[in-house]
Amino acid sequence: MRKVIMGNHAASHAVRLARAQVIAAYPITPQTQIVEELSEMCASGQLAAKFLKVESEHSAMASIIAASSTGVRTFTATSSQGLALMHELLHWASGARLPLVMVNVNRALAAGWNIWTEQTDSLAQRDTGWCQLYVEDNQEVLDTVLQAYRVAEQIALPVMVCYDAFILSHTYEPVDIPDQDRVDAFLPVFSPTRLLDPLNPCSFSALVQPEHYMEMRYRIQQSMDEAIGVFRTAGEELHRHFGRRYGNLETVATDDAEVVLVTAASMTGPARLAVRKLRAEGVPIGLLKVRLFRPFPTAEVRAALAGKKKAIIVDRNISFGKGGIFADEIRAAMSNVDERPKIFGYVAGLGGRDITPAFLEAIAREALEKEDPPELEMKL
Amino acid sequence: MMTRFREEEELMTSGHLACQGCGGPIAMRLALKALGEDTICVIPACCWTIISGPFPYSALKVPIMHTAFETAGAAASGVRAALDIQGRSHTKVLAWAGDGGTFDIGLQSLSGAAERNDDIIYICYDNEAYMNTGVQRSSATPDRAWTTTTPSGHPKRGPKKNIVEIMAAHKTPYVATASVAYPEDLMRKVRRAAETRGTTFVHVLSPCPPGWRIDSEASIRIARLATDSKVFPIYEVENGEKYQINVKPRDIPVAEYLKAQGRFNHLAAEDIAEIQRKIDHEWRRLMQKAMMDSYSGSHY
Numbered sequence A: 001m002r003k004v005i006m007g008n009h010a011a012s013h014a015v016r017l018a019r020a021q022v023i024a025a026y027p028i029t030p031q032t033q034i035v036e037e038l039s040e041m042c043a044s045g046q047l048a049a050k051f052l053k054v055e056s057e058h059s060a061m062a063s064i065i066a067a068s069s070t071g072v073r074t075f076t077a078t079s080s081q082g083l084a085l086m087h088e089l090l091h092w093a094s095g096a097r098l099p100l101v102m103v104n105v106n107r108a109l110a111a112g113w114n115i116w117t118e119q120t121d122s123l124a125q126r127d128t129g130w131c132q133l134y135v136e137d138n139q140e141v142l143d144t145v146l147q148a149y150r151v152a153e154q155i156a157l158p159v160m161v162c163y164d165a166f167i168l169s170h171t172y173e174p175v176d177i178p179d180q181d182r183v184d185a186f187l188p189v190f191s192p193t194r195l196l197d198p199l200n201p202c203s204f205s206a207l208v209q210p211e212h213y214m215e216m217r218y219r220i221q222q223s224m225d226e227a228i229g230v231f232r233t234a235g236e237e238l239h240r241h242f243g244r245r246y247g248n249l250e251t252v253a254t255d256d257a258e259v260v261l262v263t264a265a266s267m268t269g270p271a272r273l274a275v276r277k278l279r280a281e282g283v284p285i286g287l288l289k290v291r292l293f294r295p296f297p298t299a300e301v302r303a304a305l306a307g308k309k310k311a312i313i314v315d316r317n318i319s320f321g322k323g324g325i326f327a328d329e330i331r332a333a334m335s336n337v338d339e340r341p342k343i344f345g346y347v348a349g350l351g352g353r354d355i356t357p358a359f360l361e362a363i364a365r366e367a368l369e370k371e372d373p374p375e376l377e378m379k380l
Numbered sequence B: 001m002m003t004r005f006r007e008e009e010e011l012m013t014s015g016h017l018a019c020q021g022c023g024g025p026i027a028m029r030l031a032l033k034a035l036g037e038d039t040i041c042v043i044p045a046c047c048w049t050i051i052s053g054p055f056p057y058s059a060l061k062v063p064i065m066h067t068a069f070e071t072a073g074a075a076a077s078g079v080r081a082a083l084d085i086q087g088r089s090h091t092k093v094l095a096w097a098g099d100g101g102t103f104d105i106g107l108q109s110l111s112g113a114a115e116r117n118d119d120i121i122y123i124c125y126d127n128e129a130y131m132n133t134g135v136q137r138s139s140a141t142p143d144r145a146w147t148t149t150t151p152s153g154h155p156k157r158g159p160k161k162n163i164v165e166i167m168a169a170h171k172t173p174y175v176a177t178a179s180v181a182y183p184e185d186l187m188r189k190v191r192r193a194a195e196t197r198g199t200t201f202v203h204v205l206s207p208c209p210p211g212w213r214i215d216s217e218a219s220i221r222i223a224r225l226a227t228d229s230k231v232f233p234i235y236e237v238e239n240g241e242k243y244q245i246n247v248k249p250r251d252i253p254v255a256e257y258l259k260a261q262g263r264f265n266h267l268a269a270e271d272i273a274e275i276q277r278k279i280d281h282e283w284r285r286l287m288q289k290a291m292m293d294s295y296s297g298s299h300y
């Protein structure tokens, strides 16, 4: 069924279709409609889930970690301050190898208060052992949440689906909401191999001494490496089931491009327009959308950018003292490639400042003209 | 006796961003009148984050430190410690939080401050839900009320958390309830809180027209009904021991209070009868406490 819905409702519908069994969440702008809609769905019986209306995000994450350990499919959603408050538990989730799925609506962090979009909140959770995807539109929100459950349960690691505050969360777009039986065919029933059960008494997350701890970390890293392929396959399966294709990356007109604009999340929309316009003028430019951020699809990024003259990366986030986080990841990924492009890193749109097609076009033109890139340029 | 408000004593300005009929700015205006200008205000996430005005403005003439949602108690303790070590002990520290920031996410840091008995004044303006984010339930939401996370088909079940008893159980030197419907009582209590050493706690009932689904001009009338129907008794507790009821309710049936608000529209007659029974029971318990002898020594 095709319906015009906001990004937050696209997430709620995906959670309903995934038949989540325990939900624990705490309201925060701009995520609240996810929680409100799921409350309604649980109250009306559309979704047979237990909804814990906890007293903080810290408790939300602690509760779904526990519920998942007890053998059920779970969900939570948050944003910004809430995600930051969860930080300790994020490590608990991945360390315990739990297939949690969470939506994070990207919002800038205090101080001072700001409710508008920026990706520093989730990118600051880069090293917690969660997979992360950044999505571009409301359809992709719904599809990616389904993909997230499938992959998380296959690799036994948690997945965070990230999308931009207001630009997606509160904006209405037509979204195809698949029927339950089609989703059931795509997403198998969750069947955990280990769970809290007195019939098979095990101790979870106990003290691990140095002779074992590193092996456990080694295996998380192995699963992360494996996850790149698992995400790719799940993206192809999404196409087979629902007719929509999602790679870990998406390239537009990069084959014959000399210069590539690199974006993530909703600014990819305006970037498509900017690239189309420049192409029409004969500028040899292409677009690379990075959808999967953790695990970082290094080989795919290398394949997309090797041999290009320039990569222009626009980050709606900042690691203070260094620069844009996507730019840095890409710089690192390309460092052992001989035919690597010059990396132009721009930080823009922090705290919800608009990123328009014209703005991206201007950045691209500037980078096209310059011989040598600045390490970082903040576009005020 | 009528209190006269003089312009030069106003520590809150016009141009704040509250909705019409919001209890929040009324409570703040009265509290600051009682505290005076030698006050530092700590505000966690709540409607007041917005009400005070965006950068570079402020609707208060006293300093404000905005802080994370769960931290009002700890942040106020930090300001207090820094003032004291600098010999600035005369300055009062006001933690100003909503019910969510007090009853739920901030309870741990409030309890920590109260147990240490740090010298702060903590005022919770209670509008009985998370209003900043659009009316989600909190543990201060009353039994059977509608919120967006407790839809009317499945309203909240269970009593509102009794924060006054929780604070009294810490043997906090001074704990009181107050209401925007009783400004003189509110100001007296805030003054009393400021004069008391250690942690003091004032729980202020603060109507929210959009969240309670009432007309904005009905706020004060409904706050008064809350007390007159014994839903929100006005009383104070010294050292967790000595209870005193400060406003004699007019014994109005709770139905009158509930029926005045859209958030209770879905209640059936049996619901109202049961709510009435619980209120009568709680009132009797409170009366008993008010009649008890109290321990006369200090806890500190």
Ligand SMILES: Cc1ncc(C[n+]2csc(CCOP(=O)(O)OP(=O)(O)O)c2C)c(N)n1
Residues within 6 Å of the ligand: A026, A027, A028, A029, A057, A081, A082, A085, B045, B046, B047, B048, B068, B069, B070, B097, B098, B099, B100, B101, B102, B127, B128, B129, B130, B131, B132, B133, B138
């Ligand atoms: C850690 C964290 N979680 C969630 C939020 C979002 N948030 C901001 S204010 C608020 C509700 C505040 O409710 P309350 O304390 O009752 O104050 P009110 O808004 O009702 O005045 C919420 C959930 C936040 N800022 N920080």
Ligand SMILES: [Mg+2]
Residues within 6 Å of the ligand: B098, B099, B100, B125, B126, B127, B128, B129, B130, B131, B138
């Ligand atoms: Mg509130």
